[in-house]
Amino acid sequence: MLELRDVTVHxxxxxxxxxxxxxxxxxxxxxxxxxxxxxxxxTLWTITGVLRPSAGAITFRGRSLVGLSPDGILRRxxxxxxxxxxIFSRLSVGENLRIGTSxxxxxxxxxxxxxxxxxxxxxxxxxxxxxxxxxxGGEQQQLAIARALLSRPRLLLLDEPTLGLAxxxxxxxxxxxxxxxREGMTILLVEQNAARTIEVAHRxxxxxxxxxxxxxxxAEELAKAGDFExxxxxxxxxx
Amino acid sequence: xxxxxxxVEPLARRAWxxxxxxxxxxxxxxxxxxxxxxxxxxxxxxxxxxxxxxxGLQVFSGNSGVLSFGHVAxxxxxxxxxxxLTIPTEIKKFxxxxxxHFLKFWVFPAQLNALEGTLAxxxxxxxxxxxxxxxxxxxxxxxxxxxxxxxxxIVHEFDYQTSAVTRGTSTQIGVPTTTTLLSVAxxxxxxxGAAFAFQQxxxxxxxxxxxxxxxxxxxxxxxxxxxxxxxxxxxxFIVGVAGAQYAHAFGGTFGPDDFFFNNGLxxxxxxxxxxxxxxxxSVTGAVVGCYFVTVIFEAVRRWEVNGLGGVxxxxxxxxxxxxxxxxVTLVARPGGLTRGREVPWPTDWRLPRRPAFRRTALIERFRxxxxxxxxxxxxxxxxTD
Amino acid sequence: MPGVDRTQALRATxxxxxxxxxxxxxxxxxxxxxxxxQYTLDAISYGSIFALxxxxxxxxxxxxxxxxxxxxxxxxxxAYTMFFTRSWGWLxxxxxxxxxxxxxSLLMELLAFRPLRRASPVTLLITSFAVSYALQELAWTxxxxxxxxxxxxxxxxxxxxxxxxxxxxxxxSIGGVLISKLEIAIWxxxxxxxxxxxxxxxxxxxxTQLRASTEDFRMAQLVGVRANWVISxxxxxxxxxxxxxxxxxxxxxxxxxxxxxxxxxxxxxxxGVIGGLGSLSGAALGGFVLGVVINILNASxxxxxxxxxxxxxxxxxxxxxxxxxxxxxxxxxxAVVSIWRRLRRRKPAAEGAPA
Numbered sequence: 012m013l014e015l016r017d018v019t020v021h022x023x024x025x026x027x028x029x030x031x032x033x034x035x036x037x038x039x040x041x042x043x044x045x046x047x048x049x050x051x052x053x054t055l056w057t058i059t060g061v062l063r064p065s066a067g068a069i070t071f072r073g074r075s076l077v078g079l080s081p082d083g084i085l086r087r088x089x090x091x092x093x094x095x096x097x098i099f100s101r102l103s104v105g106e107n108l109r110i111g112t113s114x115x116x117x118x119x120x121x122x123x124x125x126x127x128x129x130x131x132x133x134x135x136x137x138x139x140x141x142x143x144x145x146x147x148g149g150e151q152q153q154l155a156i157a158r159a160l161l162s163r164p165r166l167l168l169l170d171e172p173t174l175g176l177a178x179x180x181x182x183x184x185x186x187x188x189x190x191x192x193r194e195g196m197t198i199l200l201v202e203q204n205a206a207r208t209i210e211v212a213h214r215x216x217x218x219x220x221x222x223x224x225x226x227x228x229x230a231e232e233l234a235k236a237g238d239f240e241x242x243x244x245x246x247x248x249x250x
Numbered sequence: 251x252x253x254x255x256x257x258v259e260p261l262a263r264r265a266w267x268x269x270x271x272x273x274x275x276x277x278x279x280x281x282x283x284x285x286x287x288x289x290x291x292x293x294x295x296x297x298x299x300x301x302x303x304x305x306g307l308q309v310f311s312g313n314s315g316v317l318s319f320g321h322v323a324x325x326x327x328x329x330x331x332x333x334x335l336t337i338p339t340e341i342k343k344f345x346x347x348x349x350x351h352f353l354k355f356w357v358f359p360a361q362l363n364a365l366e367g368t369l370a371x372x373x374x375x376x377x378x379x380x381x382x383x384x385x386x387x388x389x390x391x392x393x394x395x396x397x398x399x400x401x402x403x404i405v406h407e408f409d410y411q412t413s414a415v416t417r418g419t420s421t422q423i424g425v426p427t428t429t430t431l432l433s434v435a436x437x438x439x440x441x442x443g444a445a446f447a448f449q450q451x452x453x454x455x456x457x458x459x460x461x462x463x464x465x466x467x468x469x470x471x472x473x474x475x476x477x478x479x480x481x482x483x484x485x486x487f488i489v490g491v492a493g494a495q496y497a498h499a500f501g502g503t504f505g506p507d508d509f510f511f512n513n514g515l516x517x518x519x520x521x522x523x524x525x526x527x528x529x530x531x532s533v534t535g536a537v538v539g540c541y542f543v544t545v546i547f548e549a550v551r552r553w554e555v556n557g558l559g560g561v562x563x564x565x566x567x568x569x570x571x572x573x574x575x576x577x578v579t580l581v582a583r584p585g586g587l588t589r590g591r592e593v594p595w596p597t598d599w600r601l602p603r604r605p606a607f608r609r610t611a612l613i614e615r616f617r618x619x620x621x622x623x624x625x626x627x628x629x630x631x632x633x634t635d
Numbered sequence: 636m637p638g639v640d641r642t643q644a645l646r647a648t649x650x651x652x653x654x655x656x657x658x659x660x661x662x663x664x665x666x667x668x669x670x671x672x673q674y675t676l677d678a679i680s681y682g683s684i685f686a687l688x689x690x691x692x693x694x695x696x697x698x699x700x701x702x703x704x705x706x707x708x709x710x711x712x713x714a715y716t717m718f719f720t721r722s723w724g725w726l727x728x729x730x731x732x733x734x735x736x737x738x739x740s741l742l743m744e745l746l747a748f749r750p751l752r753r754a755s756p757v758t759l760l761i762t763s764f765a766v767s768y769a770l771q772e773l774a775w776t777x778x779x780x781x782x783x784x785x786x787x788x789x790x791x792x793x794x795x796x797x798x799x800x801x802x803x804x805x806x807x808s809i810g811g812v813l814i815s816k817l818e819i820a821i822w823x824x825x826x827x828x829x830x831x832x833x834x835x836x837x838x839x840x841x842x843t844q845l846r847a848s849t850e851d852f853r854m855a856q857l858v859g860v861r862a863n864w865v866i867s868x869x870x871x872x873x874x875x876x877x878x879x880x881x882x883x884x885x886x887x888x889x890x891x892x893x894x895x896x897x898x899x900x901x902x903x904x905x906x907g908v909i910g911g912l913g914s915l916s917g918a919a920l921g922g923f924v925l926g927v928v929i930n931i932l933n934a935s936x937x938x939x940x941x942x943x944x945x946x947x948x949x950x951x952x953x954x955x956x957x958x959x960x961x962x963x964x965x966x967x968x969x970a971v972v973s974i975w976r977r978l979r980r981r982k983p984a985a986e987g988a989p990a
Contacts, residue, residue, distance in 0.1 A: 114859030
């Protein structure tokens, strides 16, 4: 569904991501892990159009995403739940949800979807009119995910959704992601929490600095790839 | 002592840009002095005065990244105070009848010569700089722009209203016309040297670090407000000299509107345009911008007056062209003509490369969708490549 | 940005209205009730215009971080449009003026500000100056050659005027107080626009998108908000407000000149900064109060003194920018203490613009 081929992304002269290739097939939950600075977030920003790749191709359902604006890419069906959630703290929860439907043309269905989401994430329903800044970290994460879902995406990108959350909430987040995936949502999950990610994902890419793929495969394949954890940590040290 | 290449070359490299720019000033002076008529003489005097202001602005804004809209206030203070102290005493007794006594008793007897008058004017401008430093140096960006603009308005209003001291909108009488092309040229060269000296000094280096990344600079111990205050004061002095020279240049026919936004010669916009078009972050940019804008501005002015090929544009076109040039610079090349670089060492000079993707970048910007890894257009920080 | 936070608005209303009320009271005492009330009503209608203008400035400042000094030129454009359409009947004049000013605002965005979308705030500031200057000079030079069509000198020539319709300016007396229909119209229009803005921001999708874009532009794009539309909408709304304000202002004053926009811009700007450009209600209130105060001072003080008013106004601007950049609307009871603490800690004041 989503394919990156030899994607290179520069910040000025520095190449944050070099010749990265990955793919996400429909219905999969694919993980993208790696230590800090490996280029995971950069990859997501590039897919969603915030950054421009200096080389390489990014195609989604056969059509190129390069050069489109972020809202254009959302309209194609790729939604991002960014790092640190980035909810609109000055808006209410309801307004945050509503703005997630900005790209949709079907008003009435959108309203129905908002109601449905509130039933699924009960916290959002009960805080509907409160300012979003009053929510806890876990609730904000739910809001961010809900907001992304409301655009009816075909591919959901998440950037470190469990960052800064308590272990119980982390579990809940992973649960939600697995539920969504079972319901048919294609997910690309960027995480620091490598172990959990590899567990839940169909396949996982392991990046090291410069956005190069060090390992790639299913949970079993990665386990077989020898002393994986040491290699992962070794990569972090040696870059 | 052996004059080895390793010893001499670094010093030569550092001295090269100011020498080149100073020679440019000398050559200009020589040409105008020998061949130019009164018209070109006046243009050149004005240009050198503008150059001083732009240099002063560069010392502060170019190194700190904080754009000041109010530097012309120092010019006003320098002009008025130097005029007051150089006008012959007998004349002052008649023209400043309403001056309050606490000023009269030392202003009236003062009758300074050209140099003393200039330094005194600059001194008063420096005092204003010291007084205003405290609030200004803590601000950046839009807030600083607003605050410095406020200073300009305050000084302007004061000059306008306090006619007991400034004669309000009436012209000054008796200001000795002591400014010559040579005097402004010499001061301009001195300040070119001063601007480079400051930029290369430890103060300049620390300040430039804070321009690029304020937080990082603070974290390595740069006391940003102090460094800014130093630059602010120095620039106040420089612009004060410019003001003093201005006051004594054209027969003392200046008024408060000369140091504000007026339609004839808008010094505020002119100097900012010169600095931005040339490239704010380098002294070469200040000089290049000054020359470039002057040439264009005066050329259009001549065209207004004389017409060319049967076409005579209406009066004021020159100002419009100035604003337009500034806009084009901001959109297309916010780093200015020099993009923050100084005069290159002869063996370093390379043909500027023209990256092919610039056109698409420009199209994208007009469609409003520039990606985040294109460097943000910024006139006040040095371009990164 | 654009919040109409109720408690803030209430505090600001009290905080800024009390001194104004006292001033008005003083006026009534000095001049007698009828005259005092008349002056007050006049001042209120004057201040209302600046409330609108300051709000327009705050809208752009909130959405883009842009302090648009070219706003005064929108008023100038409105004034000239009124002059050229003065024989078209009042409805024609009003419609055309609003349309022209809105178009000019959109054009400004398209040509000057859009290509600088990601520019630093200082670059945008210089740009707005350049645009302002370019437009003013265009008017001065008469480059558009409009003079020829009307056999009159515009621009450098004698300043032209727009005669307000007599039925608008005719003053009638209510219990000794002279009011004109124009003044009543100004109040009604101002209140209507303020209400409309509030409804727009709070209850429409566009309003939500505007507020989200102000807070986090990039994220708004990522949830599907079209950047260009939102910013164009902001400029269009600003243009509309400027057009209405121009109509009201010129009907009051009548003069048309290339620099007619400068005065109102200054007052709206200072008032906006004092009230707080980060909030629409704050800016509107700041503009209103400053307009009222200036009007009252103009009417009551000897000429000499009120000219210094501008000077003091800008000293206040520096004070606000340094100590309370969010403007007075965010002043709390403990504000004096917090300002003192800030001084003692010698921390730099926060940046005025939201991210």
